Amino acid sequence: xRFANISRRRMLQTTAAVxxxxxxxxxxxRAADTTVGFIYVGSRDDYGYNQAHAQGAAxxxxxxxxxxxxxxxxxxxxxxEKTMESMINLDGAKLLFPTSFGYYNPHMLKMAVKYPxxxxxxxxxxxxxxxxxxxxxxxxxxxxxxxxxxxxAGHQTKSGKLxxxxxxxxxxxxxxxxxFILGAQLANPKATLQVIFTxxxxxxxxxxxxxxxxxxxGVDVITCHVDGPKTVVENAARRGAMVCGYHVNQSTLAPxxxxxxxxxxxxxxxxxxxxxxxxGETIPNFYRGGLKxxxxxxxxxxxxxxxxxxxxxxxxxxxxxxxxxxxFKGPISDNKGKMVIASGIERGQKDPELExxxxxxxxxxxxxx
Amino acid sequence: MxxxxxxxxxxxxxRPSLREAIGLKIGGAAEYVVIPALALAASLGLFGLxxxxxxxxxxxxxxxxxxxxxxxxFSWQNTLTRAAPLILTALCTALPAQLGxxxxxxxxxxxxxxxxxxxxxxxxxxxxPLVVQIVMAGAGMIGGGVWIMLSGGLRHxxxxxxxxxxxLLVYIALAVLNYLVEGPMRDPTSLNKPSTRDIGAAxxxxxxxxTDVHWGFVFGIVxxxxxxxLIYHTVFGFAARVAGGNIRxxxxxxxxxxxxxxITCFLAGAAAGLAGTMEVAAVQGRVNANLAAGYGxxxxxxxxxxxxxxxxxxxxxxxxxxxGASGGLLQRRLGLPDASVLxxxxxxxxxxxxxxxxxGRLGFLRRRAP
Numbered sequence: 001x002r003f004a005n006i007s008r009r010r011m012l013q014t015t016a017a018v019x020x021x022x023x024x025x026x027x028x029x030r031a032a033d034t035t036v037g038f039i040y041v042g043s044r045d046d047y048g049y050n051q052a053h054a055q056g057a058a059x060x061x062x063x064x065x066x067x068x069x070x071x072x073x074x075x076x077x078x079x080x081e082k083t084m085e086s087m088i089n090l091d092g093a094k095l096l097f098p099t100s101f102g103y104y105n106p107h108m109l110k111m112a113v114k115y116p117x118x119x120x121x122x123x124x125x126x127x128x129x130x131x132x133x134x135x136x137x138x139x140x141x142x143x144x145x146x147x148x149x150x151x152x153a154g155h156q157t158k159s160g161k162l163x164x165x166x167x168x169x170x171x172x173x174x175x176x177x178x179x180f181i182l183g184a185q186l187a188n189p190k191a192t193l194q195v196i197f198t199x200x201x202x203x204x205x206x207x208x209x210x211x212x213x214x215x216x217x218g219v220d221v222i223t224c225h226v227d228g229p230k231t232v233v234e235n236a237a238r239r240g241a242m243v244c245g246y247h248v249n250q251s252t253l254a255p256x257x258x259x260x261x262x263x264x265x266x267x268x269x270x271x272x273x274x275x276x277x278x279x280g281e282t283i284p285n286f287y288r289g290g291l292k293x294x295x296x297x298x299x300x301x302x303x304x305x306x307x308x309x310x311x312x313x314x315x316x317x318x319x320x321x322x323x324x325x326x327x328f329k330g331p332i333s334d335n336k337g338k339m340v341i342a343s344g345i346e347r348g349q350k351d352p353e354l355e356x357x358x359x360x361x362x363x364x365x366x367x368x369x
Numbered sequence: 370m371x372x373x374x375x376x377x378x379x380x381x382x383x384r385p386s387l388r389e390a391i392g393l394k395i396g397g398a399a400e401y402v403v404i405p406a407l408a409l410a411a412s413l414g415l416f417g418l419x420x421x422x423x424x425x426x427x428x429x430x431x432x433x434x435x436x437x438x439x440x441x442x443f444s445w446q447n448t449l450t451r452a453a454p455l456i457l458t459a460l461c462t463a464l465p466a467q468l469g470x471x472x473x474x475x476x477x478x479x480x481x482x483x484x485x486x487x488x489x490x491x492x493x494x495x496x497x498p499l500v501v502q503i504v505m506a507g508a509g510m511i512g513g514g515v516w517i518m519l520s521g522g523l524r525h526x527x528x529x530x531x532x533x534x535x536x537l538l539v540y541i542a543l544a545v546l547n548y549l550v551e552g553p554m555r556d557p558t559s560l561n562k563p564s565t566r567d568i569g570a571a572x573x574x575x576x577x578x579x580t581d582v583h584w585g586f587v588f589g590i591v592x593x594x595x596x597x598x599l600i601y602h603t604v605f606g607f608a609a610r611v612a613g614g615n616i617r618x619x620x621x622x623x624x625x626x627x628x629x630x631x632i633t634c635f636l637a638g639a640a641a642g643l644a645g646t647m648e649v650a651a652v653q654g655r656v657n658a659n660l661a662a663g664y665g666x667x668x669x670x671x672x673x674x675x676x677x678x679x680x681x682x683x684x685x686x687x688x689x690x691x692x693g694a695s696g697g698l699l700q701r702r703l704g705l706p707d708a709s710v711l712x713x714x715x716x717x718x719x720x721x722x723x724x725x726x727x728x729g730r731l732g733f734l735r736r737r738a739p
Binding site for chain 2: 043069070071072073074075076077078079082083085086087089090091101102106124168170171172199200355356369
């Protein structure tokens, strides 16, 4: 009966393991602590969207009485609902940050109804009056930082040809593209921007192909709006082009080629939210802002950025930070010749018309569909 | 892949005594439980070593895995919720396997099923919810079924390798989905997340009473049991297994191989299409890129681990659901990266496949001599 022996031994081991495990302290949050949960759709070190949030989460870890739990690569399916519930039920989380755009509807809304005592904060700016009051959504006007990148790019380009690797032709992305070329045209009115859509948020192979094809066409400054800009930044630098980053600072990936970049500033926003939460104040359900509110920032300029570029970029940045500068100021026509913002009309940061953007402005080479 | 389930035939060289015969029979059946269980234990042991290399305590690992997957009622529901789509997508690989076909395109059938089901629901307008739900399920199953039938047809009539064609059809399905969602079927209010219109809260399929687990789990079990009966207890299933064993023999004895292939592929795709329907009708409420979450691909793993047996698909899907459910806790408590769950899945897959060589070789299971 050899087998029975093995089985008994294994049985004993298993029992021991379970018993030992059971006696381990269940690292559950103490009552005095506030546990905050972060959920990412990709990996935390993607040099992009998710890393920006993880940096914000990291900023909380030094706050006294705050415990941070994190989970990465959670798909936008029922899995994220279960992750939220698991953080609530098993970790005792009281404040949750499901950070991906697609987590909001139906997943986060469903959980907000089910757990009315828990606070949910989503990145995307989607909250409306009919949504639960314990749910909130925030977002940053990062097109302001992209505009600054555009100014620097316009100064630094030699060929006058800029390139943009974009995921999907949705309003948020189109706004960044348009903001970039409008900035570049301040420095170089003849600048053009070739845009390539890859079709999805994380497509490293297509992103690399797009970058190469842009360089082949004579483009010498490239930027992007995809989840992880690492591929674009590294490939562009390898091919001798300059880059403007996105989401987080990618200068360590290509110090010789990194001009500047548009970054999120969640390191400032998240501690602000958590302080409101622990002080018992209500976090506004709908929270948006730009450079002025410190929700976005601009990467430090690379060493190669010239004096004229720095001066104009700093000048516009100061005006944006003061809140008296409008990027989308008429007359602006799209790249098919149609007037989209008439002369004399200023579409400021919070103008709802900009949320519906479906055009590429004059100077952009590419199509939205 | 051979359909090797049920007790193997005892060697008939010497007539065994009744007692011996029963022993052989039980021993043979026990193999199908003991060997996978040993393989599972071995892979957990290997994974423990792997985790120990990262300086984590393997005992913590096992405890958190148990806690996250089965330790509380919440964990159980988490596990079963994750298992629901896997049962159905696993059938998409397990059914054609009876015919010796390796279909790995369940993801495509899931996406197409979700699209056809949603189109049907949106076209129905204000019909009673039960009618809408039944029509959705029918449309989803037909959509998914036809999609995999394409692979079956290409194989039978044109000799195209069904593994390759079904995989390539996944990418076509994804492109079709993206095109429809971003174009003709797009809800104009879905600005930054292109989606179809919502099927409406009234048409959503609820959860099993007293749980968070949606009805897709029950449908999965029903589909798995029906598949088992079809394959092992009907003439059709017998014919399919004969054709899977030797297609020339099947043709020689006059079996309609083409019909067998097409019907089996249709049923396989219908299962995945139903999974897609459930993702829409019980979870998402609309079609968008979220649906391509890889359930179809995880289903392949489930089917192979279950050795293509439709009944075994159920516990294996629950096991993989449990691993998925515990993955979050491993990240949060042990600070392991998300990929560690994939390492575990890969380890299990390899060890189970390697354990195939143990069948019929474990003496203690064979000769339970008095």
